[in-house]
Amino acid sequence: MLTAVGAVAAGCAKFGSGGDDGPLGDAAAGGRADGAGADAQAQLGSEARPAADCAELRDAGVPSGVGWLRHPDGVSPAFEVYCEQELNGGGWAMLYNSVFREDGATTAFWQFDYAARLGRMGGAAPDENYYHGALYLIGRDYFDVFTDLAGTTAVAAEVSAEGFDQASMAFIAPSKLTGSDGVFTNQFASGWSSRDHDADTYTENCATRFGNVAQHYSSCWSYNLGADADGEPPFLDGGVGPHVNNGILTELGLAAEPAGGSYSRIQRIARFTRW
Numbered sequence: 398m399l400t401a402v403g404a405v406a407a408g409c410a411k412f413g414s415g416g417d418d419g420p421l422g423d424a425a426a427g428g429r430a431d432g433a434g435a436d437a438q439a440q441l442g443s444e445a446r447p448a449a450d451c452a453e454l455r456d457a458g459v460p461s462g463v464g465w466l467r468h469p470d471g472v473s474p475a476f477e478v479y480c481e482q483e484l485n486g487g488g489w490a491m492l493y494n495s496v497f498r499e500d501g502a503t504t505a506f507w508q509f510d511y512a513a514r515l516g517r518m519g520g521a522a523p524d525e526n527y528y529h530g531a532l533y534l535i536g537r538d539y540f541d542v543f544t545d546l547a548g549t550t551a552v553a554a555e556v557s558a559e560g561f562d563q564a565s566m567a568f569i570a571p572s573k574l575t576g577s578d579g580v581f582t583n584q585f586a587s588g589w590s591s592r593d594h595d596a597d598t599y600t601e602n603c604a605t606r607f608g609n610v611a612q613h614y615s616s617c618w619s620y621n622l623g624a625d626a627d628g629e630p631p632f633l634d635g636g637v638g639p640h641v642n643n644g645i646l647t648e649l650g651l652a653a654e655p656a657g658g659s660y661s662r663i664q665r666i667a668r669f670t671r672w
């Protein structure tokens with residue numbers, strides 16, 4: 398459920414009222430300051446006055462958080478996204494976010510079926526597991542970011558694509574702009590599998606091999622949103638969540654865990670897009 402998203406609508410009156418507001422996700426103020434029937438004064442990024450994209454909100458001085466955007470096709474209804482305004486220049490919508498959880502909840506979050514691949518679930522916040530698959534239908538530029546267990550953050554890859562095939566979940570003509578070749582090859586120029594759908598390039602189903610985690614795979618991954626690859630199948634590692642190949646972490650200047658194989662737990666893996 399999107400409790401964070403639902404709560405924000407009431408706080409939209411705060412948007413743009415100054416540069417020192419809290420994040421958009423902070424609905425503590427509640428209510429609309431501008432009253433009913435005041436669309437002309439509605440704040441940019443509110444349901445009454447959706448923005449063109451996250452970049453418009455960034456340029457208006459709105460900090461990271463949930464906001465309403467107009468659909469780029471000019472016809473479909475406005476929708477809510479989490480806009481990231483700090484990482485990689487800002488102006489990005491969060492497509493997914495996998496966060497380390499000691500309670501083991503993260504792996505379970507990513508065990509969704511093929512039918513949910515374009516859906517939306519979780520909490521729209523940097524510290525919550527979140528998935529907004531519908532953004533693949535409009536995204537053109539993407540980047541993935543890692544935060545290691547020491548708290549260091551690095552862009553793993555930035556990628557441009559001409560489109561997206563919603564049946565196979567394959568990017569159309571993806572090209573790497575910056576970052577790790579491994580992340581590009583395995584997590585962008587690749588297939589997608591869930592426990593009930595095999596479109597990766599491995600002889601088996603990468604999702605069922607690795608904790609039933611649904612994501613992009615080739616054969617199989619440089620990072621996994623919910624599983625490990627050290628130890629024995631199903632590589633759950635307590636369900637704590639995001640893991641990255643140690644070679645990729647080193648390449649990006651991030652910390653690998655000092656012992657325990659070729660894959661490390663990290664604090665966060667997130668993907669963002671713009672159009």
Ligand SMILES: [Ca+2]
Binds near residue numbers: 597598600602
């Ligand atoms: Ca396969």
